[in-house]
Amino acid sequence: MASNMYALKCPCCGRSAIEDYYYKTDEKYTFCLRCGYYYTKTIESYKANDVEYKEEKNDGHGVFILTDKNGSRKKMMLNGRLSDAQIEEYKASFMDGIVDQKKSYLVSYENGVFKILLGNPPENFYLSFDEYREKMFSKYGVPEYDFMVPIEE
Numbered sequence: 001m002a003s004n005m006y007a008l009k010c011p012c013c014g015r016s017a018i019e020d021y022y023y024k025t026d027e028k029y030t031f032c033l034r035c036g037y038y039y040t041k042t043i044e045s046y047k048a049n050d051v052e053y054k055e056e057k058n059d060g061h062g063v064f065i066l067t068d069k070n071g072s073r074k075k076m077m078l079n080g081r082l083s084d085a086q087i088e089e090y091k092a093s094f095m096d097g098i099v100d101q102k103k104s105y106l107v108s109y110e111n112g113v114f115k116i117l118l119g120n121p122p123e124n125f126y127l128s129f130d131e132y133r134e135k136m137f138s139k140y141g142v143p144e145y146d147f148m149v150p151i152e153e
């Protein structure tokens, strides 16, 4: 299916989120690997001359990115406030010998505040969307359509 994927400003945290837009069907998947926000708009049903969409949205509460030494990654977007038990559980998986701790991190996001609980997020993590866009444009050049900001973790 034809889709465009690009970075855009996260409506939740203001940093760089990712949008996958299917321009033929007007379906949309937006997700933020900074704060955990996501929004999806997908076709629910077709009626005579009309299409009915279903929307789902979740404000970000943080992300847990776990990379193992073979390079495979798990990206979890937290859809609620982290409990102490969850933090302990995530800490235990982070400490697992197979995990590449340099490429893994746990971040919570509550009331507009990021808190790094484990590991180190990549440099781009900290940039506002405007700073991120500027960096991408100077690195890759300005794209033909300027909304098509490159995606980089």
Ligand SMILES: [Zn+2]
Pocket: 010, 011, 012, 013, 014, 015, 017, 032, 033, 034, 035, 036, 037, 060
């Ligand atoms: Zn966000």
